[in-house]
Structures are given as structure tokens and as C-alpha cells.
Amino acid sequence: MRRERGSVRTKSASQDRATDMRMQIERAIRMIPRGKVSTYGAVARGAGFPGAARQVAAVLRRGFGLPWQRVLGSGGEIKLTGDSAIEQRLRLEAEGVRFRGRKVDMKLCEFKFGRSARQN
């Protein structure tokens, strides 16, 4: 394991980098069309930050007006708990997303980020 975590970005200008990271992540999230879903890890990679899945979650929590329900855990599993999990499932089903048991049918509904994902 230990994915492609090799991108050792310098610590300098970390604040600027953090802002850029949030913008890229938000952009990636907004790219997910209605009826499609993606995962935290996929969004992070699509935004250009492999391994930053937790930051995707942070952006979703703090972000406003984002289609948060379209972001799931690995394998298409809902990682939320309680009300949020129920609401997320209802919202996705309303958009036409198909569930297989407790997971989303990723074969049908996974949105794949292309290279253009972070081309702006």
C-alpha cells in the first residue's frame, strides 16, 4: 500500500498551498454530474492531491453549496453516520443513483476524473 504519497511538496507557502488545495478539491467535487458519484480518494487524486482523502472530507464539511452527497468512501460505501448517511442515500437515490446493498453500484454510477480535471 502506501500509495503514490511521494509528492513531497515543500512546506513553504503552506497557507497558499492549502487554499489552492481547497479550491482544486471543490472544483473536482463540482465536476461530479447529477446521477454520478465519486470517492474521497478519487476526488483527491482528481484534484491533484493523491492521499489527501481526509482533506476532501474537510472541504465537504466546511464547504458551502457543494454536492457533498456525491462523495463516498472507497468502494462506493457511505461513510457517514446517522442522519447524514440517510439523507445522503435519499439524495442519491433521488438523483437516480443505484445502490447494491449498502454500497453504490460503482460500475454504473462512478464518475471518473479525466486528466482535464485539474486543467482549469
Place this chain on the structure above:
DNA sequence: TGCATGACTCGAA
């Protein structure tokens, strides 16, 4: 400044 935390991920057992 430093440490703990979190809507994570993935391979191995």
C-alpha cells in the same frame, strides 16, 4: 509551536 483529531484508504491477517 506542538499535539490530537477526522465524513479516508488500502493491504494483510
Place this chain on the structure above:
DNA sequence: GTTCGAGCCATGC
């Protein structure tokens, strides 16, 4: 199928 451990990183206190 579940559990565990290790790794990444921004954020809050």
C-alpha cells in the same frame, strides 16, 4: 466478511 496498522494533511485548541 471484519479488524488492524500505517500513512497523508489541514485544522483547532
